[in-house]
Each structure stands twice: as C-alpha cells, then as structure tokens.
Amino acid sequence: MRKTIALAATLAFALSAAGASFAAAPCRDAKGKFIKCPAAAPAKPVKCKDAKGKFAKCGTPGAKPIA
Structure with missing residues (x-):
C-alpha cells in the first residue's frame, strides 16, 4: 500500500513539473x-x-x- 501511494505521489509531482515547463516554453526563444x-x-x-x-x-x- 505504501509503495502505491509513493508511486502515485511521484507520478503526480512529475506530471505537474512537466506541465509547468510546457507552460513557460512559448515565452522563451531557442536558446532558452x-x-x-x-x-x-x-x-x-x-x-x-x-x-x-x-x-x-x-x-x-x-x-x-x-x-
């Protein structure tokens, strides 16, 4: 049970971090x-x-x- 909760928390954190990087991407040029x-x-x-x-x-x- 603890492994499932830890996996779900890790997955949620990874998805939120990925979403934040995509949201900021249009306001940066090719060099960042x-x-x-x-x-x-x-x-x-x-x-x-x-x-x-x-x-x-x-x-x-x-x-x-x-x-």
Whole structure:
C-alpha cells in the first residue's frame, strides 16, 4: 500500500513539473532566454443563419452557425 501511494505521489509531482515547463516554453526563444510572448489572436465572432438563409441570433431556435 505504501509503495502505491509513493508511486502515485511521484507520478503526480512529475506530471505537474512537466506541465509547468510546457507552460513557460512559448515565452522563451531557442536558446532558452525569456522573450515577449506573442499576443493571442482575437476570436472571430460566430454568425448564424436561420432556415430561410437570413442572418439570425445564434440563440434562436433553428439558427445554425455558418462556416
């Protein structure tokens, strides 16, 4: 039982350490130096059309998102 708990704790620590290194990776260059993080692109608004093909609010019944 103690081996299982120790193994689980070690695995959890390893995964959290790996996750932290991946989170910091985008703000470093190839040499490992800190750089300014690139700005995230703004999300495009979703537009919807109704059954007749006219633009409608996306929450209305029968409205479907367009690509």
